[in-house]
Amino acid sequence: MSGVTLTIDGKSVAAEKGQTLLKAAEGAGIYIPRLCAYKDLLPHGSCRVCSVRVNGRIQAACVQTVTDGAIVENETAELQEYRRNIIDLLFVEGNHFCMYCEKSGHCELQALAYRFGITAPRYQLLYPKRDIDMSHPDVYLDHNRCILCGRCVRASQDLDHKNVFQFIERGCRKRLQVNGEALAATDLQVTDEAVASCPVGALMRKRVGYSVPVGERPYDNIPIGRDIETAGEE
């Protein structure tokens, strides 16, 4: 048995060799905030919301594997501040109008902002001009809400064994592109994992919006990550 022991915020955590910090923490009932990490997809390490300090160095917990005796800081004021800023930047660089968004209450970006107690953006809102692709009969792609987490790109390739999405350009011009004239010209199906993987309201099923009443949606009363924390308490 190749187990390793590390400490996260002073708590001793047993983990399997080769496990990522994110998974090891999860197993010990410690929630490390994350956005681009999704189920068992290969980690992407792009959103940096899961940044932790490992032996004093900042690392992305979703890609960093555990090492024996590592001292990990997770919920420090400094790291929470970094994470809050990342969430804030994601909000201001897109057009996130929660008040009418069908994803509201189910949205992981919004839920993180709630968990971090964000009441207002710290940075200037950019209001970029972005497109909406309504061509597909069952799914729409709203670039206004896309946070470039790459979940749909990876889910389409690795889970659906298709190749519907990819990123084009770089830096502030980076955006999601469908591999075809439009969404309707791809082999995307509404049942694909790629559709379910979107953490925000960018890739959405049509005709199912607002089906859960306000007050009963996943993040209305329970903060994101609480499930992981309560599992650890049992």
Next chain:
Amino acid sequence: MTTKARIATVSLAGCFGCHMSILDIDDRILQLAELVEFDRSPINDFKEFQGRCAVGIVEGGCCNEENVHVLEQFRKQCDVLISLGECAITGGIPAMRNNIPLRECLEEAYVKSPGVYNPSGAIPNDPELPLLLNRLYPCHEVVKIDQFIPGCPPSADAIWDALGTLLTGKPAVPVYTRIKYD
């Protein structure tokens, strides 16, 4: 008799939904009346400031020059200025025009839109009308804002907590369900 704290409220580029939510504090409004007196506000329909205010509550962002003027007045007259609701904080629905040029917006509304009867093709331009700004500005991009209560609209409880803290000095316990963006 001690003088009561004065509160002023206004709706700029908003829908009055946030003001409805203020009224939604229900019978607690009687407790509020014990603590405060309303200065200029749609609630008493006073259009001008009566005096210095402890708290100013602003609903909606700035879409025209009159909004900016009123917001600057609020900043001058109020000790604590609160942005109430999503429109004041992020621009909200009125900010959906922010990535469309102003002329295109006006032409869509007054000339091109289906059902518009406007043979002269003129866009309203009366000197009485406040000039529209190039885009909508959230309040904190125009003046210093001290406190934010998000929500569309914010819940009555969120408003009550914030006002209670300001008026009684007792800090409210943070409650997860108070912060909502919808």
